[in-house]
Amino acid sequence: xxxxxxxxxxxxxxxxxxxxxxTVLSSLFAVHDELGHLPREAIExxxxxxxxxxxxxxxxxxxxxxxxxxxxxxxxxxxxxxxTCHIKGSAAIMSECMDTLxxxxxxxxxxxxxxxxxxTCLGACSQAPVVxxxxxxxxxxxxxxxxxxxxxxxxxxxxxxx
Numbered sequence: 001x002x003x004x005x006x007x008x009x010x011x012x013x014x015x016x017x018x019x020x021x022x023t024v025l026s027s028l029f030a031v032h033d034e035l036g037h038l039p040r041e042a043i044e045x046x047x048x049x050x051x052x053x054x055x056x057x058x059x060x061x062x063x064x065x066x067x068x069x070x071x072x073x074x075x076x077x078x079x080x081x082x083x084t085c086h087i088k089g090s091a092a093i094m095s096e097c098m099d100t101l102x103x104x105x106x107x108x109x110x111x112x113x114x115x116x117x118x119x120t121c122l123g124a125c126s127q128a129p130v131v132x133x134x135x136x137x138x139x140x141x142x143x144x145x146x147x148x149x150x151x152x153x154x155x156x157x158x159x160x161x162x
Contacts, residue, residue: 009034010045024050024060028067037068073112075153078119078132088128089143094118096143100150114153 013034019026027046032038038061047057061067079085079094097116101109108115124130127139133149141149 006035006039007041007045010042011049014045014049022050024052024057025064028057028061028064032067036072037070039069070108071112073108073115075114075134076117076132077114077150077153078117078122080120080122080124080128080130080132081118082121082125082128084125085122085128085130090129092143093129093131093141093146096146097150100147101154109154111154114150 010031013030014027017026017030024046027049028038028042031042031046035042043054043057043061046052047054050057061069077097079090079097081090081094098104101114101116103109103116106117119132122130122132122137124137124139127137129141130137130139131141131146132138133153138145138149
């Protein structure tokens, strides 16, 4: 059952969308920006707000890979997979990330600390290989530096490994 507080946050986000043309997509972005993800009740509220079906809204939401349907982990790591970064060693960086985080590919760590993603281009080719850690770019990164940075992200606020 949806909490009233969550539903109110969703309705407030939808009402605050000031674009000249409000669409299912713009409504999904407004809610995602507010909550950091799209819970089930967001799909229902966006459908009602736009006079669309839940299936139509779900179709739009699942088409775009930038929408999350579960709460975001504490940190996001994106490894650039563009041609320049690939040539400069991003495969080794991604492999190090997966090994350090205990993942077999893109995804979230079991403890909810880190989300690992591929990115087709982070727009800093001259600094390849490039990663984004919590939306801050780091160029020329080595596997050793990546391992250190990931280890620090996995430490909780008490200094213990999560």
